[in-house]
Amino acid sequence: MQPTTTHSHTHGAHEAHHEPGFWQKYVFSTDHKVIGIQYGVTALFFLLFGFLLMAMMRWQITYPQKPIPVVGSLLNAVLGDVAAGGIMSPDLYNAFGAMHGTIMVFLAIVPLAFAAFGNFVVPLQIGAVDMAFPRINMVSYQAYAIGGVIMLVSFFIPGGAAQAGWTSYSPLASWIPGHGQTFWIIGMVFLITSSLLGAVNFIATIIQLRAPGMTWMRMPFFVWAQFVTAFLLLLAFPPLEAAAIMQLMDKVAHTSFFLPTGLAVSGGELANISGGGSPLLWQHLFWFLGHPEVYVLILPAMGIVCEIIANNTRKPIWGYKSLVYSVLAIGFLSFIVWAHHMYLTGMGTKISTFFQTTTMIISIPSVIILSCLLISLWGGSIRFNTPMLFALAFLPMFGIGGLTGLPLGLNYSDIHLHDTYYVIAHFHYVVAPGTIFALLAGIYFWYPKATGRFMSEFWGKVHFWLSLIFMNAVFQPMFAQGMQGMLRRMSDGAANYSLAKVGTDAIGGLTDAIMKSNITISHAAWALGLAQIPFIINFFWSLRHGKKVTSDNPWEATTLDWQTPTPPPHGNFVAQPQVHRGPYEYSVPGQPKDFTPQNT
Amino acid sequence: MSDHHAHDAHDFQHHVRRYLFVFWALIVGTIITVGAWYVKLDSMALTVAIALLIASVKAFLVAGYFMHLISEKKMIYGILAATAFFFAGMMYLIVWGRDQVPQGTIHLGSRDTFQTPGSPSKAAH
Amino acid sequence: MEIPYVVQPRQDTGLYNAKVGIWLFLASEVMLFGALFSSYIILRIGAAPGEWPVGLLNVWIGMGNTLVLITSSITVVLAWASLKMNNFAKFKVYQGFTILLAMTFVVIKSFEYTDKFTHYEVVLQDNTIYDGHLKERTPTHVVIHGHKVEHGRHAEGEAHGSKTPHTDIRIERAQIKKMENYGPWHNTYLAIYFTLTALHALHVIGGAVVIGYLWGPGSKLWKTDPERFTNRIEISGLFWHFVDLVWIFLFPVLYLL
Numbered sequence: 001m002q003p004t005t006t007h008s009h010t011h012g013a014h015e016a017h018h019e020p021g022f023w024q025k026y027v028f029s030t031d032h033k034v035i036g037i038q039y040g041v042t043a044l045f046f047l048l049f050g051f052l053l054m055a056m057m058r059w060q061i062t063y064p065q066k067p068i069p070v071v072g073s074l075l076n077a078v079l080g081d082v083a084a085g086g087i088m089s090p091d092l093y094n095a096f097g098a099m100h101g102t103i104m105v106f107l108a109i110v111p112l113a114f115a116a117f118g119n120f121v122v123p124l125q126i127g128a129v130d131m132a133f134p135r136i137n138m139v140s141y142q143a144y145a146i147g148g149v150i151m152l153v154s155f156f157i158p159g160g161a162a163q164a165g166w167t168s169y170s171p172l173a174s175w176i177p178g179h180g181q182t183f184w185i186i187g188m189v190f191l192i193t194s195s196l197l198g199a200v201n202f203i204a205t206i207i208q209l210r211a212p213g214m215t216w217m218r219m220p221f222f223v224w225a226q227f228v229t230a231f232l233l234l235l236a237f238p239p240l241e242a243a244a245i246m247q248l249m250d251k252v253a254h255t256s257f258f259l260p261t262g263l264a265v266s267g268g269e270l271a272n273i274s275g276g277g278s279p280l281l282w283q284h285l286f287w288f289l290g291h292p293e294v295y296v297l298i299l300p301a302m303g304i305v306c307e308i309i310a311n312n313t314r315k316p317i318w319g320y321k322s323l324v325y326s327v328l329a330i331g332f333l334s335f336i337v338w339a340h341h342m343y344l345t346g347m348g349t350k351i352s353t354f355f356q357t358t359t360m361i362i363s364i365p366s367v368i369i370l371s372c373l374l375i376s377l378w379g380g381s382i383r384f385n386t387p388m389l390f391a392l393a394f395l396p397m398f399g400i401g402g403l404t405g406l407p408l409g410l411n412y413s414d415i416h417l418h419d420t421y422y423v424i425a426h427f428h429y430v431v432a433p434g435t436i437f438a439l440l441a442g443i444y445f446w447y448p449k450a451t452g453r454f455m456s457e458f459w460g461k462v463h464f465w466l467s468l469i470f471m472n473a474v475f476q477p478m479f480a481q482g483m484q485g486m487l488r489r490m491s492d493g494a495a496n497y498s499l500a501k502v503g504t505d506a507i508g509g510l511t512d513a514i515m516k517s518n519i520t521i522s523h524a525a526w527a528l529g530l531a532q533i534p535f536i537i538n539f540f541w542s543l544r545h546g547k548k549v550t551s552d553n554p555w556e557a558t559t560l561d562w563q564t565p566t567p568p569p570h571g572n573f574v575a576q577p578q579v580h581r582g583p584y585e586y587s588v589p590g591q592p593k594d595f596t597p598q599n600t
Numbered sequence: 601m602s603d604h605h606a607h608d609a610h611d612f613q614h615h616v617r618r619y620l621f622v623f624w625a626l627i628v629g630t631i632i633t634v635g636a637w638y639v640k641l642d643s644m645a646l647t648v649a650i651a652l653l654i655a656s657v658k659a660f661l662v663a664g665y666f667m668h669l670i671s672e673k674k675m676i677y678g679i680l681a682a683t684a685f686f687f688a689g690m691m692y693l694i695v696w697g698r699d700q701v702p703q704g705t706i707h708l709g710s711r712d713t714f715q716t717p718g719s720p721s722k723a724a725h
Numbered sequence: 726m727e728i729p730y731v732v733q734p735r736q737d738t739g740l741y742n743a744k745v746g747i748w749l750f751l752a753s754e755v756m757l758f759g760a761l762f763s764s765y766i767i768l769r770i771g772a773a774p775g776e777w778p779v780g781l782l783n784v785w786i787g788m789g790n791t792l793v794l795i796t797s798s799i800t801v802v803l804a805w806a807s808l809k810m811n812n813f814a815k816f817k818v819y820q821g822f823t824i825l826l827a828m829t830f831v832v833i834k835s836f837e838y839t840d841k842f843t844h845y846e847v848v849l850q851d852n853t854i855y856d857g858h859l860k861e862r863t864p865t866h867v868v869i870h871g872h873k874v875e876h877g878r879h880a881e882g883e884a885h886g887s888k889t890p891h892t893d894i895r896i897e898r899a900q901i902k903k904m905e906n907y908g909p910w911h912n913t914y915l916a917i918y919f920t921l922t923a924l925h926a927l928h929v930i931g932g933a934v935v936i937g938y939l940w941g942p943g944s945k946l947w948k949t950d951p952e953r954f955t956n957r958i959e960i961s962g963l964f965w966h967f968v969d970l971v972w973i974f975l976f977p978v979l980y981l982l
């Protein structure tokens with residue numbers, strides 16, 4: 001680390017004189033890399049937690065009303081009657097389901113994809129010393145942590161956690177007994193604040209702190225993806241914040257923002273409220289965030305995959321400009337497609353047509369991005385290391401997720417598919433084998449930069465192949481279940497529904513094969529969980545025992561994040577980098593090596 | 601900007617006069633708004649239009665002069681243009697979405713096949 | 726190495742970091758209030774005909790508060806201009822006024838709130854409705870200073886100087902079917918009124934705290950780094966003007982229309 005000679009305004013004057021202590025270095029750090037790692041570790045914890053909730057739910061789906069093995073009695077002990085006898089009650093199922101969605105989206109994937117990777121990598125890739133506002137960066141992480149704690153605590157309050165789904169549709173969410181929903185709202189306000197602060201910081205950093213010569217069109221695609229993602233968070237989250245405030249008012253001040261006149265509650269009584277509100281309003285405001293949010297989940301993943309593919313094919317990305325324009329187009333259009341989640345609300349045909357049209361249009365840039373990445377493979381001398389395997393698997397997985405989304409975007413077919421397991425399969429293909437694979441690829445890829453050691457290749461590959469197989473075994477059958485009409489959010493895995501045969505063909509119920517696939521899915525899901533054990537061990541074991549990197553640029557990459565000491569010190573670069581070329585100059589004829597870093 | 605403090609002073613007198621002008625314009629705008637309300641125009645639409653028009657002018661003055669948007673950098677314009685677009689899209693589409701919701705009770709009776717047994721028109725057959 | 730462009734603008738963008746930051750933040754604020762204004766529209770056009778109360782608030786008070794905020798905006802901008810002209814003493818005076826005006830605004834607002842919370846609608850068993858301010862409340866009866874509501878003329882005309890004379894009305898508890906004050910729960914208009922104005926008031930308070938800090942302890946920076954200090958005043962000023970701007974729309978929308 002270069003000793004700081006002058007007193008710095010932004011960092012406080014201490015560090016020039018002595019090494020920061022443990023708390024300052026790891027807990028109250030303002031260094032973007034430390035904050036990135038804090039985000040990463042916390043988000044991985046929540047990813048595991050969200051998965052474990054689902055692992056328990058899958059038991060209830062598969063073997064309804066049977067005590068959950070191993071953890072059932074534990075659940076009973078900590079949560080009380082909702083898990084009486086170790087059996088997951090429908091209420092608990094609802095709570096776990098709602099929290100699985102909330103935790104996965106807002107506490108696991110977004111923080112990992114956007115905040116963790118963004119924090120660690122973006123300043124390095126643009127050649128900056130740090131983020132533009134380091135202290136705000138720290139506060140952003142703290143707000144996230146507090147939001148997470150509030151969500152966790154809500155499991156243990158009387159009545160348990162929120163039960164109205166991650167979408168928290170009112171009136172249900174406003175009327176459901178207990179305080180879980182209130183905790184959810186307050187937790188969300190913290191998470192939203194965290195994201196907003198993060199978004200401001202990222203955009204300002206990318207606009208202001210690019211190294212000399214780092215023009216817009218020389219930025220790595222990952223930075224572009226993060227830039228657009230930050231805008232989505234910045235402008236789409238506030239309406240949800242507004243909606244959350246109104247829902248909070250409905251809950252604690254007994255207003256009727258989302259409660260219509262004549263609302264009948266349990267027992268058919270009229271609710272004692274003023275009425276006059278609009279349930280549709282909640283859905284609009286929720287999905288105004290909700291749709292851009294799915295791009296928040298996927299764009300950083302695309303960015304990571306792009307970096308890894310360029311690096312491991314040893315050739316320039318095909319169609320860098322198309323990638324950039326596509327990601328901008330996606331960002332722009334993602335604000336005007338939201339009501340494709342609402343075709344069944346009866347909002348009318350004209351507006352459905354409008355949203356169906358914009359939805360079809362937005363699929364074009366997504367396809368362009370996928371195509372560019374795919375074409376980039378052509379003719380490359382591909383290195384099949386673990387990061388690359390995950391990145392390669394991302395392409396077809398995201399492809400499946402994306403393509404199966406089209407029937408959901410079309411009004412007509414969505415009427416059949418809405419709220420079935422088909423939807424679950426569709427978006428999980430995007431976020432689980434899609435985004436999660438990209439994130440894992442990113443972890444294997446940047447681990448050597450962060451720690452100075454590689455993760456084990458062998459166990460990485462074991463992790464990859466097992467994950468690939470089980471991910472597909474989990475989600476593929478759900479398409480079939482959904483197309484037969486199996487609804488989501490049913491705590492008995494549709495057992496009751498399968499019996500509901502009306503007439504000969506009117507409602508066909510569910511076939512035995514479809515019902516039995518619940519068993520396959522659940523076992524695959526548990527196996528998927530076990531398949532993460534090699535990863536977890538690899539992750540911690542390699543910190544101490546992994547193979548040491550022999551150079552600062554072990555993957556022989558071109559971007560600036562690899563032109564720093566390993567691990568990068570506070571302040572990142574030895575000297576101010578000067579950028580002379582585009583991000584992916586691999587195998588340029590006439591150059592001494594098959595990669596030409598941006599700063600040479 | 602570093603050595604501006606001294607020689608800018610004169611320049612700024614000029615700015616200050618403009619700020620004061622904007623201030624008085626805002627006061628007058630407020631008075632007109634309340635005046636238009638006080639005389640109770642017959643047309644609700646006109647009242648709304650006048651109130652919002654004046655509010656927009658006032659907003660323009662505040663944003664343009666107090667917040668210096670009149671002479672801001674391109675980057676800021678870009679950010680705000682995107683925001684304005686999304687803001688307008690949100691408001692317009694949400695309102696349009698409501699407009700399309702079928703109101704009242706929907707009678708399927710216009711086509712005979714949808715009649716339930718025992719409904720009046722069926723009985724007439 | 727230090728973070729660049731903390732004070733000096735970057736060449737190609739012409740901006741210093743915090744300027745970008747505050748405008749981004751304001752952009753998100755636009756969307757926040759935009760969503761609430763959209764909600765206002767939805768609730769309003771969704772209200773049953775004649776149900777949306779008009780004239781519940783006192784326009785003169787609202788107008789007064791509008792003038793207070795406008796004045797605070799000019800003092801903020803003059804404070805900043807004073808710094809630009811290297812006149813710290815004048816800055817102190819102007820910004821001092823800003824803080825006082827902010828407090829005035831909040832105080833006036835809280836009187837308005839109190840007024841609404843003590844304003845009751847009382848529905849009797851025979852469906853007669855009385856409307857007025859609570860004067861007295863005992864276990865057996867309540868006294869309301871107000872009037873009987875003629876059918877269909879719900880809570881009208883307060884702002885125009887009430888046409889119906891107000892008197893003290895004593896009502897036995899036993900007669901009362903429902904008694905509710907004009908809090909946010911009373912109807913969707915009041916719900917959005919309280920939500921919007923409370924959120925706005927929080928912004929006023931937040932802004933005043935920041936401005937107060939930069940006026941008091943934070944102003945030491947003027948001695949060591951005047952440019953950076955001036956930038957901070959500009960940034961806090963931008964926020965303050967935005968708060969004013971929101972009110973410019975809130976006033977007609979909630980008080981007049």
Ligand code: HEM
Pocket residue numbers: 051054097098100101102104105109164165166167297424428431432436474487488489490491525
């Ligand atoms: C990788 C392992 C995962 C498995 C096995 C899994 C499984 C499931 C299943 C079966 C459901 C449907 C539950 C029901 O409808 O009753 C569900 C719902 C959901 N999942 Fe996952 N999921 C996984 C990961 C993720 C990830 C990474 C995300 C992140 C974005 C996510 C987000 C959601 C959401 C938002 C819901 C809807 C919750 C609701 O109904 O409100 N899941 N998941």
Ligand SMILES: [Cu+2]
Pocket residue numbers: 290291294337338340341
């Ligand atoms: Cu969507």
